[in-house]
Amino acid sequence: MLNKISLFKKLSLSVLVIFLILVLGFVWISQAIESVSRAQAEQELHKDLAAHLVHDNPLISSEQLNSDTIGNLFHSMMILGANFEFYVLDNSGKIINFSAKPNEIIRQSVNLKPLNDFIQNNQQFPIYADDPRGNEGKIFSAAVIKEGDKKIGYLFVIVRSKIYDSVFNRLKNNQQLKTILLVAATSILFLFALIFLSLHFFVQPLRELTKAINSMQQNGFKEKSSLIKVAKSSSEINILTDAFNQMIAQTNQQFDQLKLVDAERRELLTHLSHDLRTPLSSLQGFLETISLKQNQLEPKKRQEYIERSLKNAQRLKHFVDQIFELAHLESGHVSANFETFPIAEILYDLKEKFSIKANRKKITLQVKLKNEKLQTSTDIGKLERVLNNLIENAIRHTPEDGVISLELVETEINNQVQIIVRDTGIGIPEEEIPFLFNARYRGSKTAEDGERHIGLGLTISKNLLKILGSDISVKNNDDCGASFSFQLTTV
Template sequence: MKVSLYQKLAISLVLGFVLIAGTFVVIMQRLEAISRDQAEQELHQELAAHLVHDNPLLANGEHDQKALENLFHSMMILGPNFEFYVLDLDGNILTYSAKPGEVIRDKVELEPIQMWLDGRMSMPVYAADPRSDQAKIFSAAPIVKDGKTRGYLYVIVGGQIYDSIFSGIKNNEQIQLVGIMAIASVLFLITIILFSFQFFVSPLKRLTCQVKTLKSDGFNKKITPIYNENSGLEVAELSSAFNELISQVNNQFELLSKVDTERRELLAHLSHDLRTPLASLQGFLETIQLKYPNSSESEIQSYVKRCLKSARSLKGFVDQIFELAHLESGHVTVNFETFPVADLLYDLVDKFSIAAQQKGIELAVELDSENVQVITDIAKLERVLSNLIENAIRHTPKNGQIYLSAVQDNSSQQAVIAVRDNGTGIKQDELPYLFDARYRGKHAIDDGSRHIGLGLTITKKLINILGSEIKADNNPDGGAKFKFNLPLPV
């Protein structure tokens, strides 16, 4: 059987309360008994000594059993709370005040009596009761004759008569009424506490039911607030935290679904772009195989040249894919150093001059100072600028211009690096998705280009690794412009 939180708390409370109350009652009864015995023993500490001193039969050390029995009977009439015994030096009972047959012991252990007489024990001190198997408080005094101890007067304080009367008092109706009232008070207190537990546990039970319902609904809903969120109650904070958690989980799930969809689309686009050079390469190789015996050397060389072009294109595509995967892995090492950016720009102009000349494009550098220096990773900056130049050459028509610029801004301690052209520019609806690999892959399919479209995505990730942001926009007089900032040396 499943036990609820409320039942566990209730059972634990009741058992704990009963255990504590029972222990408290036992301890209090014991302390009360010890306190009563100590008071009684201290009150009658000299009783036996006075009796020995005031009675000639005892003061003279005489042992007349008949006379002593009469004496003890008279004293019990005056003090029924006491029982009197005369002991010899070995503790044997010689005479006693009880009726015949009531004494069940013939001998009393003298050690506690002797220790009490010597003052070696603190009260209450207990010794054997000849009429029962219990130990009770007592008063004792030696019986001396001719300077020698002949025996002891042993007086039990609170004998059987006292015990029977005290037991009867315990059964008194008023005491029973007080006990009943005490039990009723305890039960009332437990009831109040149980209702309090119910009050505090009930919101948790409702919250549990809502979470179970939420689970069966696929976590598509939110938990109804049990209390006002600003109430300061822990249950309200817990329900609010559950709602935040559900929202975050749903957002993460939607993001994962979106990423998975984009991944599938990107793979489809990449497959299409990779299939084009592969199909071209396969076609030229099959053509060479079929025509080889009957083809001239110039035709074979033409086919081989086209095969190499397709192979290089394919290798470039694969390199871009691996580079993007490496950047997204987060295990990229950056080596920052200070160097003059003008030298790099001129090197890039030389590197792409042939490609630019083939399309009749002017590739130039614009600097406000030849001494502009930046702090960055030179290899990654070269990769960024190479991607931007390649992109500009692809989208700039014949007789167009491409400019590489570096402007030093001393107020912000930044150098603004830019690549601009006067080509086709960027459509306004494409600007938000320009650096999205999935969008570029889709765009590459639409325009029939053989370019895989990952260059700008790689560029953006490299710029982010260098600690900057790249921005793209259209020039007022036509064409596109890409720019980013790099820190100046201090």
């Protein structure tokens, strides 16, 4: 049932109930305090009443305390002051004379302790004593009745008589009815004020926020959403709105990123298809030529076609291997197997490995270092793969009679060395440097084949170095060529 009630109604009902409880509690406490204060004031005002009556009426001081004369005296005083009831008690508290009708007396004795506390002023007002005509305590005035020096009883005067209580309760009921009506009217006014304030400062902004969120949901997040704007409201609603706006901004950013990634993916597929189609078409062409003209081709020409087909097949395989390697690296499931080894050793090994390929282009491949004892702890296989890509890239972009240097330089930072692959090639256009390590970017034509290729090798190198805890940078040399460098930690 409560689940079907709107938040606004729940809040209004809750606040109204709390308001009524607080108001009724305040009224009850106020009336209780008022009652105690009135009783204290009346008892203080009439505290000497019994003593004056005993002093001014000799009959009360005689031993005929139960005589009709005293009863008539009490009756006369009640007529003059209907607010009082008069009782004469013996030394044990037994009622021996009184101003009321006999059938109205429900108890025959009164506890004397409150009376003695009153007479001896041992307790703060109001002090309550037994009511001979009722079960509730009453404020009173009391005095000792003596015959000479002998105490013969007490004069016990109830300040609020039954008649007084009857009149007071009737008036009190009327006042309570007025109070209830006033509370009801105040509650209704408060409810209307609450409705207005809630609609203006809380409910309406919350509805606007809900409407904006539903609008986002209806478009299925297929397009960018506008930021939510709601009327100025409570800090909680503003905080909630800001949180949703941050979420929308992040969602829009992710939406833009997805569109960019999708566009880059399409561009990458286009470039991949081009780079795959070129060697594949060449391979197919040579094989078809060999197949159609196998009896007409000279052995030397046939061998040339076979070698070109093999070269294109190797090129195709190398490119496909790079695609799979890049996908594997970007999956995030690649770890490094660190081991300690001399850095100079891997540089000299790579020099020997690429010397034949460099010699074919009349390129000088050299190693430059000052300290051959420097060691590092890293994944030797991944480091070698990085250097392979950089050296192959340098050979591809360096013309004949060029120089490629593998340099090991100690830096000013402790335990840090820099490995540099420097060439004297054609260099890199400055506008291409920021995109050089992007797999989706097609670089300039190489010095080797005059074709534009996407830079998978450099992208793979950057990802491998990231796994090794390093990063790669590139810059053009002052004279010619470019330099690729990264840092390693020595041990």
